[in-house]
Amino acid sequence: MRKVFALLTIVLFSIYAQAADVNQTFYKLRDKILSVKDYTADIRMKINVSFMRIPDLRGRIYFKSPDKLRLERFGGISILPKKNINITLNNLLPSGNATVIDAGYDMLEGKKTHILKIVPSDDQTDIVLTKMWVDEANLLALRVETTTKDEGTIQMDLHYGNYENYALPDKATIYIDVKEYKLPKGVTMDYTETDNNAPKPKTDGKTRQKGRIEITYLSYKINTGLSDAVFNKK
Amino acid sequence: MTALLRTELYKIFHRPRTYISFGIIAAITFVIQLAMFTDGKSFVNFALQGVSEQFYIQGNILNGYLITYIILQSLLIHIPLLVALVAGDALAGEANSGTLRLLLTKPVSRTQLVLAKFTGSIIYTLLLLIWLAIVALGASLLIFGKGDLINLKSDAFVLILQKDVAWRYVAACGFAALAMTTIAAMSLLLSAFADNSIGPIITTMGIVIVLTILSNLELPIYNTIKPYIFTTHMIGWKGFFDDPIPYAAIGRSAIILVVYTILFIAATLIYFNRKDIKS
Numbered sequence: 397m398r399k400v401f402a403l404l405t406i407v408l409f410s411i412y413a414q415a416a417d418v419n420q421t422f423y424k425l426r427d428k429i430l431s432v433k434d435y436t437a438d439i440r441m442k443i444n445v446s447f448m449r450i451p452d453l454r455g456r457i458y459f460k461s462p463d464k465l466r467l468e469r470f471g472g473i474s475i476l477p478k479k480n481i482n483i484t485l486n487n488l489l490p491s492g493n494a495t496v497i498d499a500g501y502d503m504l505e506g507k508k509t510h511i512l513k514i515v516p517s518d519d520q521t522d523i524v525l526t527k528m529w530v531d532e533a534n535l536l537a538l539r540v541e542t543t544t545k546d547e548g549t550i551q552m553d554l555h556y557g558n559y560e561n562y563a564l565p566d567k568a569t570i571y572i573d574v575k576e577y578k579l580p581k582g583v584t585m586d587y588t589e590t591d592n593n594a595p596k597p598k599t600d601g602k603t604r605q606k607g608r609i610e611i612t613y614l615s616y617k618i619n620t621g622l623s624d625a626v627f628n629k630k
Numbered sequence: 631m632t633a634l635l636r637t638e639l640y641k642i643f644h645r646p647r648t649y650i651s652f653g654i655i656a657a658i659t660f661v662i663q664l665a666m667f668t669d670g671k672s673f674v675n676f677a678l679q680g681v682s683e684q685f686y687i688q689g690n691i692l693n694g695y696l697i698t699y700i701i702l703q704s705l706l707i708h709i710p711l712l713v714a715l716v717a718g719d720a721l722a723g724e725a726n727s728g729t730l731r732l733l734l735t736k737p738v739s740r741t742q743l744v745l746a747k748f749t750g751s752i753i754y755t756l757l758l759l760i761w762l763a764i765v766a767l768g769a770s771l772l773i774f775g776k777g778d779l780i781n782l783k784s785d786a787f788v789l790i791l792q793k794d795v796a797w798r799y800v801a802a803c804g805f806a807a808l809a810m811t812t813i814a815a816m817s818l819l820l821s822a823f824a825d826n827s828i829g830p831i832i833t834t835m836g837i838v839i840v841l842t843i844l845s846n847l848e849l850p851i852y853n854t855i856k857p858y859i860f861t862t863h864m865i866g867w868k869g870f871f872d873d874p875i876p877y878a879a880i881g882r883s884a885i886i887l888v889v890y891t892i893l894f895i896a897a898t899l900i901y902f903n904r905k906d907i908k909s
Contacts, residue, residue, distance in 0.1 A: 475685050477685055
């Protein structure tokens with residue numbers, strides 16, 4: 397009986413220790429991410445959506461915690477996915493208390509990552525569940541998968557370099573769900589020779605309805621005290 | 631030949647109705663620009679609703695380049711009519727006014743006369759396109775400013791960066807000139823058959839309208855003949871606003887238009903050289 401009790405105590409203790417461990421990892425990482433109150437970043441953006449033919453766009457992203465974001469294209473037209481305007485990591489993490497569950501380990505691009513499942517305690521928040529692949533050695537999230545109430549699942553892959561101390565990526569790849577796009581040919585009066593012979597956007601069975609946005613961050617200016625007026629510009 | 635061409639140009643540009651075409655282009659362009667200036671945002675919102683459901687699109691969307699594209703799209707049918715006004719009148723007008731027989735008593739061959747009429751029509755067409763570029767592109771840029779161009783196709787949303795647009799318009803105008811040359815050649819052929827200019831002008835318009843509708847109908851029965859109809863290729867200028875630009879398709883379309891032009895002119899020469907001129 398004593399042996400069973402001891403074994404149970406050890407198991408419970410290890411579960412508690414593990415939970416405390418993943419909790420600590422999550423909150424430390426979140427604190428690191430939230431230490432960036434604002435930033436201005438020059439970016440290069442590549443939109444890879446089957447029906448969109450858009451060249452690489454250069455511009456500037458302005459971000460202010462908790463959720464202000466603006467993309468400026470130096471006079472050109474800027475395009476951002478509507479469903480997941482949260483193209484910064486900050487907005488993919490629950491902000492209040494959360495239950496963190498250990499979901500094991502996985503290798504991501506040759507790096508060992510700890511998978512954490514985070515369920516926000518506040519049921520009013522839009523985020524239902526966030527799954528993070530954390531590089532514990534450097535305290536960085538290499539992949540974040542967030543399921544929201546209204547916008548489905550958003551996945552973001554992150555690559556770090558010069559700004560990893562702030563958990564700011566050098567490159568972020570965001571995966572989005574897109575609906576099919578069609579306009580009547582009678583309205584657009586397409587040049588049919590083009591349609592028949594020009595190369596079609598590359599799609600396959602798996603990614604037909606998936607879009608991908610790659611953002612390469614060329615430089616950052618961090619915590620400069622950005623004014624709210626920057627986000628009100630039209 | 632030069633003297634003959636000079637005479638043709640004199641005749642074309644000393645007729646008041648020649649300038650009606652320039653006036654019509656300016657009027658249509660102005661009407662579209664005014665509509666876009668006052669209610670362009672609603673138009674853009676309507677046109678982009680399929681994309682803006684999923685994406686935020688911000689910036690100067692309603693810029694001069696987009697307005698010009700809308701104008702060119704709207705003038706798809708009108709420009710051939712204006713070209714036919716002059717080319718359709720070239721031989722039939724002379725016959726109608728009784729000057730054709732007199733003209734042929736001069737020491738010029740019938741072939742030279744047809745080629746001079748055709749060249750005169752081409753010069754008029756080119757001037758019409760240059761005028762279109764000035765009032766559509768020039769004025770729109772002045773009113774609405776520059777910006778990236780959004781081109782909505784039936785299955786694609788194409789964005790062309792501002793720095794990459796101007797040369798595409800130059801290329802598109804070049805292609806449009808080729809397409810309008812084909813119309814001028816057809817109209818001249820019809821003009822050779824007639825003794826009054828109304829017939830060739832209306833017939834040219836009828837052919838262009840019917841074939842344009844046929845080119846745009848998405849019915850399998852017409853798909854086999856579409857590649858051989860010249861109206862399918864007349865909108866090849868739009869290819870310059872795609873990404874990537876379908877150079878092979880544009881080249882094919884250009885060749886087909888050139889072949890049609892040569893056939894129309896050859897037929898005109900053959901018929902006109904054998905024609906019994908009675909007036």
